[in-house]
Amino acid sequence: MKGWQQYWRQLLLFGLLSLALTGCGREELSALRPSGPVAAMQFDLMKLSFSIMIGVFIVVMLIFTYVLIRYRKRPGQQGIPKQVEGNHALEILWTVIPFLLLIVMAVPTVTTGFELHKKYSPEEAIQVRVTAHQYWWEFEYPDLGVATAQDLVMPVGKKVQFTLTAADVKHAFWIPALGGKIDTNPGLENELWLQADKTGIFYGKCAELCGASHALMDFKVEVMEQADFDAWTAKMKGVQAAEPVAATSQVAQQGEELFNKSCLGCHAIAGKGGKLGPNLTNFADRERVAGILANTPENVAEWLKDPQKVKPANNMPNLNLDETQVNALVEYMSTLSVEDKK
Amino acid sequence: MATHHAHAVLPDEPEKATLEGKNKILGFWLFLGGETVLFGSLFATFIALRDQANGGPTSQQLFDMPLVAAATLLLLTSSMASVMAVLALHKKNLKQLQTWMTITVILGAAFLALEIYEFVHYTSMGHTMGSSAFGSAFYTLVGFHGGHVAFGICWILSVQLQTVKKGLTVVTAPKFYLACLYWHFIDVVWVFIFTVVYLMGMIGGKVG
Amino acid sequence: MSAHASHAPKRTGLWDWLTTVDHKKIGILYLIAGGIFFLAGGLEAILIRLQLVYPELNVIGAKTFNELITMHGTTMIFLAAMPIIFALMNAVVPLQIGARDVAFPFLNSLGFWLFFFGGVLLNTSWFMGGAPDAGWTSYATLSLNQYSGSGVDFYVLGLQIAGLGTLIGGINFLVTIINMRAPGMTFMRMPIFTWASFITSGLILFAFPAITVGLVLLMFDRLFGGNFFNPDAGGNVIIWEHLFWIFGHPEVYILILPAFGIISEVVSTFSRKRLFGYSSMVFATALIGFLGFMVWAHHMFTTGLGAIANTLFGLATMLIAVPTGIKIFNWLLTMWGGQIRFTTANLFAVGFIPTFTIGGMTGIMLAVPPADYQYHDSYFVVAHFHYVIVGGLVFGLFAGLYYWWPKMFGKMLNETIGKWNFWTFFIGFHLTFFPQHFLGLMGMPRRVYTYLAGQGLEVGNFISSIGVIGMTLGTILFIVNGFVAAKSTQKAPADPWDARTLEWSIPSPPPEYNFAQTPLVRGLDALWVEKMAGNKGMTPAEPLGSIHMPSPSILPFLMSVALFVAGYGFMFHNYWLVGLGMAVNFGCMLARSLKDDPGYHIEPEEIEGKGVKA
Known part of the structure; x- marks a missing residue:
């Protein structure tokens, strides 16, 4: 009965774990609780690819379980099993079906990919220049004449176009709830756009090993109403002038x-x-x-x-x-x- | 089990007469495949960095056609000498073989001397390993090739010397054959260096 | 046939092991050395999970943590997984193709000693100013002098020396498999593990030179004032990433293909059926190997290569799912209709299937670039590659070790301990790594030495750390099992599993010449063919005769020590040491070239139990 044993233990294990991990993490931090269009598009792709994969997994596990139970060696079993060389029909089937599934995944992969790589002009988006340092974040708003650090301030519902680089080593700029990350490369510039659809605080992280305090290189994103944001920039600009x-x-x-x-x-x-x-x-x-x-x-x-x-x-x-x-x-x-x- | 003897009549294509010889030749071809990736990576790095002179001398200012042409001529001729050496090997003519190998070595050494002169000259112009990314990439790529030439010279010499004592046998024949194979490979790499580093470097950033 | 030399040189004890050129002994050396490094890497993993069991702990400190993750990754990949694969390749491949030895016994020994001393050099960093701390990927500029300690020098030189050994090993197996097959052993009759070893060796040949170049450039930047990765002098940090992953991605397949081979052998033997879809398995393996070179940039989706490059590399990566899927279904169909015996070897093989399927699934999810922007460098990736490398490769290695142990050592491993080994390791593994998928999606980056409380990451990390206990227990049980087997007086039979391939047609362990007479191969699963024809063993392809054997040599060991010494010379800018090491190294090469190895002969009267019967 080894087959059953293994199957049930595994199922039990996974069940317990998913129970233990109920919820999808904190709203401020989790990629599973998107708060902006970029994270939402990415979450949709995750759901699509995950559903296809779980479908494949179920098929594999059904055959797997059946085979382990049905074809285990029984005591006193005689004779030699039929030595099957292969089966062309089956082999073509499990070559073609995965291929079709991949095409289903490939189409949104391509469209979303290009969507996420758009670059927005100052008319369409607030421009922010991000410079990553060991172990802090510098944020400059060149069009607004404002510079700040550690707390990134964004208006709600408006695109923000980031230009990112690093001052020393490579870091990666990641605000999971708003969207996926991009590396900040010393000596080079990268582009990324994000948008927050909710006001509040979100957590940002450095995702690329950058030295001893890599784990502590967090930052905060403060998303505010447009009016508050305008007031904030006006004051910052006044003070910094x-x-x-x-x-x-x-x-x-x-x-x-x-x-x-x-x-x-x-x-x-x-x-x-x-x-x-x-x-x-x-x-x-x-x-x-x-x-x-x-x-x-x-x-x-x-x-x-x-x-x-x-x-x-x-x-x-x-x-x-x-x-x-x-x-x-x-x-x-x-x-x-x-x-x-x- | 083909254990031939030094005294026995040498078979045709003696380098492939034993399983050991065949293994060596196949293994060496595979090794050269790996070497191709090695030089390919170095070329890619060089191409990525060749315009990053960091304020130091650029390739247009540095490279000097007559010198490089002379070096190329020396190495190409040496490769031809090694072709003649393999022909002599197949004719089982040890004397000819040794002569052609000696010519190969001399031409190779002359090439190396020119390269050393070239490096010293560039260094005096402020183009060094540490002066810029271009400098690092140049010396690493061309220096790796030069290192291969130097190793090849030592290798051929050691095969030549031991053959004086051992004679041409199914054991020494593969050694000559492999050394010549290696020498051709070095030569091919140089053709690419000549094109990518020197010719493209002299024309400037407009090509490639 | 007149003998050049003489009888087997009498060498015993340590001297025998230092000088051996016998592939079976070299296999054992690889296993022992790889096993020791595996324990070191495991210890590092235990400390990592200890540090992360609760939030905001400071058990070992940030810098030490970075050293541990760097050494854990580097050790496990280069010094544990690769050598244990080489252990099995050495122990099995020549036997499976009916050869008396590998093509280059001397180089085989050199490959092992280079790997070994490279690994030792790397690990001495712990006692000489700190281990490398820039991650196993050692991305520039973090890996440059200004930002990391002297440990990275050990990384550069240790991996360079070890990598040279691996490259030599790869070439050796390619030539062995192409040139040394027994009569009748056509390519399409080769056992699938030999096929996997063949393709893996090809990948080694074309992938390792890229890391060699990468390491040379890093060495020049760190030790000799180079500017390859220094943006201030025109350097470009992305070059390192490309070189590393042009090597690094094929490396993943270098690791997993042999595991596929092992699983195929084990599943087929213990189902008592031939492998379903053998030719499609061969084709799938080759295709995976080929595609493995086209997809390296999927490790760099967030580097900023642009939409077009990311999309192309993403789609190419997805394609690998097709041949991998073929393999999984072929294994399932191999078991279909069979008589499945749940030996420990087969438990690991069977446990491999769902585990690896999960790893493959997350792999496809990762191949979608826009979604990968979320997964990249998060714990999701950590979970994914441990499912593939531990759930795939390590399960495969355990299966292979339980399966071939009797052939390697002439003793059977205990099945009861074996089953405990499997269940503790299997459950511990899933406990450790399954929650990490969620941790990553919930916003936990990888390589963090701690995490803040109140961010929802506590439960997952706690479960993950607890799982380590299971994996530790499993590993300890395996070692215990090895010692129990060594103490046991019971000898393993030649064919304990009713198996199918050539290695089971000769005694366990095989005599030094392997096959008294080279066997004649008459089909796929050569031994099974003879069994079905009612023969007691293989039909010999040659009359009994004198067998030529290569002489043992101390030179490979000396050359490796010399490079080891030169490595320190480079690191400490001590050119006397460099000169000494290089001089000894070239001296040994010259000595090898000048002095022909006459080898020795084993005469028919010395060959016990004439013929190639089991």
Whole structure:
């Protein structure tokens, strides 16, 4: 009865697993819960190819099970089975049918493929330039005069045309709920368009091994109504065209001085500062610190105290700040906002 | 089990007279198939990078027709000498065989000398392995070929020397035959290098 | 016939193993070395799953994790799977075609030692500044000096040396199969495992030079100031990807085709039927091998090659489903109408069919480029290739080892332990890798050393890590089984499975000359043909006579050690070491060329049990 045993164990196993994995993952993250046309087209292709494949699998398993039960050697069985050389009709059948199934898959593969590779002009889509760094994401909106990092901001229902490259090693830009990924190649540029049909937060990932903290190279996508997006870009543009606004509280002022001295070389705020690290103009509006920790004062402090502990091998050195310096910086950074929500 | 002896009469096409000889020749042809992929990959890399001079000297500035033509002539002639050597082998004429092989080696060595001169010259012009992607691709492709030539020279010499002692037998005959096969392969690769690297390089980016 | 030399040189113990040119012993060496590397790669896998059992763990750290995944992939592919395939090819192919040895016994030994020392070189990185950490694919620019440790140097040189060994092995088997077949063994009478080995060897020949070039370019960039992959000096990172996958995709078929061959042999023997659709199996194998070279860019759909290239490579990839489907249905129909015996070997073969079918299904799903943009570099891909490589190849290797163990060692593996081995490994395997399909689709990229809590990835990862226990147990049981068999005093008969092909017509293990008299082959399944004709064994094709054997040699071992030493020289820019290694290497080559190997003869009176009877 080995055949039955094996079949049932397998079925049981798969059943249990699918139960355990009920649901299709988090809406913010899962490719199985598409929130935009690109992800939806891809999901349709997944469903089509999966259905065809599961059909084939069922046929194989039916024959498999039948054969294992019916033709197992019985005790005392005599004689030699008929030595069959082959069967042309059958062999043609299982050559032709898979071929036809493949054609069914091939047609939408081709059409969707070309659909996804369209390039949209500035009139049709918002242009965003993505530069991947170890281990953070830089987003520039050249037509809007806005630059940000880590949190990608998109209007709902509008196409976004990305141009992507990498500053150091190869990364891959992936927002599963909005659509499939594309690599960011150092020295080369790639194109990708996406669109979000729901407002809210989506999670983005780096999908190509890029060093020690590859796993932590997350980013967030904030999808907002068009009006909010326009307001956001207007404010960002205004702020980034000007000098940083002076801090108000005393602690924040200390923080500002410290920031200007130690941080501005790499990090820009408003219209000032370097580009080696993420732009921090709207730092306080961001979902996460360093892409992974919740944006709370404690986490900002933890990051500042030892960036290498949070994200191994990232490019920010440990500045050896003391407690008061950390607090001052945390206070100052909490004022870097262009939105009104917090 | 064809275990012939050095003293026995040498059969026709002595390189294929034993199973060992046949195995070697088939194995070597297959090896050359692999070598073709190897050089194919190097050529593809070179073609992809040949315009990336990174501000250093370009192929148009570097390459010098008379020098390359001379090198080509030397190598093509040496290949012809090795054809004559195989003819001598089939005539079982060891003396002729050794003469033609010696001519092959001398011409090969002259080719190699020109190539070394060429590399030194380019280096002095600022074209090095590290100067640009073009430099890396050039030295790797042409250098790989040069390495093959150098190895071929040593190989032929070692076969020639051992044959002085062993004479022409069913054991030494396949060695000559394979060395000549190898030499032809090197020659064919050079024809491609001459075309892809030098001719296309001198004309510039307009072709290919 | 006057003998040149003499009798078999008396060599025993370690010296015998270091100098042997006997394909059967080299097969055992491949198995032991490959087995040890398999355990190392398995240990690495256990640590990987340990790190991922819960979210946000930091058991081994990010950098070590990257070293582990790199070494796990590299070790399993190059140092475990390939050598164990070579172990079976060495042990079986010459016997299946009725040959006394391979075409190039000396090169056979050289191939093994090069692989072995390449593997050792790569693994010494753990103790010399850290293992390579840029992934087994070592994509530039991550694999360049600025972004990764010295481990990648070990990767470059270790794989270069090991790859040379594999290439030599491939050529050897091609020539062996073309030139050394027994009388009557036409191509279309060759056992299907020999066919698979033949096509695999062809793939090795044409695929490995591409990685050789890739590794040379990477070596020049890392060690000698080259600029192939440095975008700042005009280099292009995509060249590496092309070279790697022009090799890498055929490599996948290099691995799986022999498994197809094994499954075909095992299913046919234990169904007591000839293989259904033999000629279509041969055709399908060749077609898969051919198409395998046309599809490398499906590993690069997200690289940005454009819609046209992606679509063409996607469609070409889908085509491979047709010959693969042919194979699956042929196996099913081979069992149809048979008398199926569920020995351990056959359990693995039978378990292979649904498992590999799943791997093939996800493979076709991956061939759809727009959908692949979602799957690519996610855990979906990890699940897919483990279904193909573990569920396909490793199941096949287990089947082959249980099947041919008596022929290799003259002892039977224990069937009870074997069945436990199968079930623990089978269940553990599915537990580990089935959930990973979902993890990928739910947004988990591959090669992440951890994942954040609250993203819906906990359950799948936990189940996946638990499954490792089953696979570990299965592997341990196999080793136990090997030792139990070694201790056992019971000798295996020549033909324990009532099998069909030539290797079962000679004693287990075979004498060093394999066949006292070269057999005459009168059909497909040569031994079965004789059995059905009522003969006790093969009909000899030649009278009993003196058998010429090649001499053992230490040179292959020395050459490999020399390249191993030169490898360190390159890495540490110590040109004395390079010079020494190269000098010894070329010296050995010269010595081999100058000194003819007269071999030795085994005279008829020394041949036990005259004839080729079982």
